[in-house]
Amino acid sequence: MQIKNHNGLFVGGASGMALATAELFQEKGGKVAILDLPTSNGEAVAKRLGGTFYPCNVMDYAATESAIDAAVGALGSVHFCCNTAGGGVAKRTVAKDGPHPLEDFQRVIDLNLISSFNISRLVAAKMIENEPNEDGERGCIINTASIAAFEGQIGQVAYSAAKAGIVGMTFVMARDLGSMGVRANAIAPSLFETGLTAGIPDEAALALTKDAAFPKRMGRPIHYALQAISMYENAMMNGGTVRVDAGQRFAPR
Numbered sequence: 292m293q294i295k296n297h298n299g300l301f302v303g304g305a306s307g308m309a310l311a312t313a314e315l316f317q318e319k320g321g322k323v324a325i326l327d328l329p330t331s332n333g334e335a336v337a338k339r340l341g342g343t344f345y346p347c348n349v350m351d352y353a354a355t356e357s358a359i360d361a362a363v364g365a366l367g368s369v370h371f372c373c374n375t376a377g378g379g380v381a382k383r384t385v386a387k388d389g390p391h392p393l394e395d396f397q398r399v400i401d402l403n404l405i406s407s408f409n410i411s412r413l414v415a416a417k418m419i420e421n422e423p424n425e426d427g428e429r430g431c432i433i434n435t436a437s438i439a440a441f442e443g444q445i446g447q448v449a450y451s452a453a454k455a456g457i458v459g460m461t462f463v464m465a466r467d468l469g470s471m472g473v474r475a476n477a478i479a480p481s482l483f484e485t486g487l488t489a490g491i492p493d494e495a496a497l498a499l500t501k502d503a504a505f506p507k508r509m510g511r512p513i514h515y516a517l518q519a520i521s522m523y524e525n526a527m528m529n530g531g532t533v534r535v536d537a538g539q540r541f542a543p544r
């Protein structure tokens with residue numbers, strides 16, 4: 292699908308991987324709207340990219356719907372949605388202080404999985420109103436999983452469950468939306484240099500990337516963006532989750 296004169300929503304787009312994707316989309320002639328927390332750098336980022344900022348917390352599902360309505364209303368339509376808002380908690384199923392608090396597990400599912408589904412369903416409903424291109428395409432949604440969806444480390448039980456949910460959901464979503472010309476994909480990054488990982492000490496980053504095939508280092512936001520843009524442009528990319536991980540497999544710890 293072409294990018295020139297098409298419109299994209301970048302949820303979590305004030306920083307890291309969605310920001311790099313928004314930059315590339317804008318560079319290729321697309322128009323961007325950034326959705327991110329009110330406390331984020333979204334306003335400045337949107338201004339720099341000639342786009343608009345819609346503050347929202349993706350865990351507030353009604354407010355997210357209003358932000359999507361406002362963003363798509365102002366753009367006139369939406370063809371691309373890239374969502375990276377998410378995060379985890381480091382807790383084991385049972386630890387010295389007792390079982391994993393259920394509310395922590397629930398919060399990670401809400402933040403990553405429920406919010407991704409909420410954004411996807413609302414955006415897809417807008418995309419189906421687009422005039423299809425010559426291949427019948429109306430839009431493409433990209434959600435963000437993690438290699439922890441496949442081999443989560445000790446303490447990642449909630450995060451792995453949420454990200455595995457994104458992987459499973461993506462294939463069915465592609466089937467659900469196929470007859471309407473909307474594609475859905477997910478990206479599963481290894482450890483990437485973003486706002487989320489800024490606090491990881493160098494030695495820990497080395498330990499966490501030492502099992503990669505090549506290169507043995509953290510990914511950069513542009514590596515995610517290149518994959519996301521390729522998924523958008525390539526009509527045959529649908530329903531899948533692509534690992535962007537330098538051949539990395541997480542060890543148990």
Ligand SMILES: NC(=O)c1ccc[n+]([C@@H]2O[C@H](COP(=O)([O-])OP(=O)(O)OC[C@H]3O[C@@H](n4cnc5c(N)ncnc54)[C@H](O)[C@@H]3O)[C@@H](O)[C@H]2O)c1
Nearest residue numbers: 303306307308328348349375376377437482483485486487
């Ligand atoms: N960085 C990594 O190593 C890595 C690896 C695998 C998966 N991921 C996934 O990538 C995503 C994080 O992206 P990033 O690494 O570019 O981090 P980042 O912190 O640079 O960017 C994430 C953006 O999402 C926004 N955000 C967070 N919670 C939000 C909320 N509740 N509502 C609205 N916006 C919110 C943040 O303000 C931030 O601007 C998460 O889904 C994470 O699970 C990251």
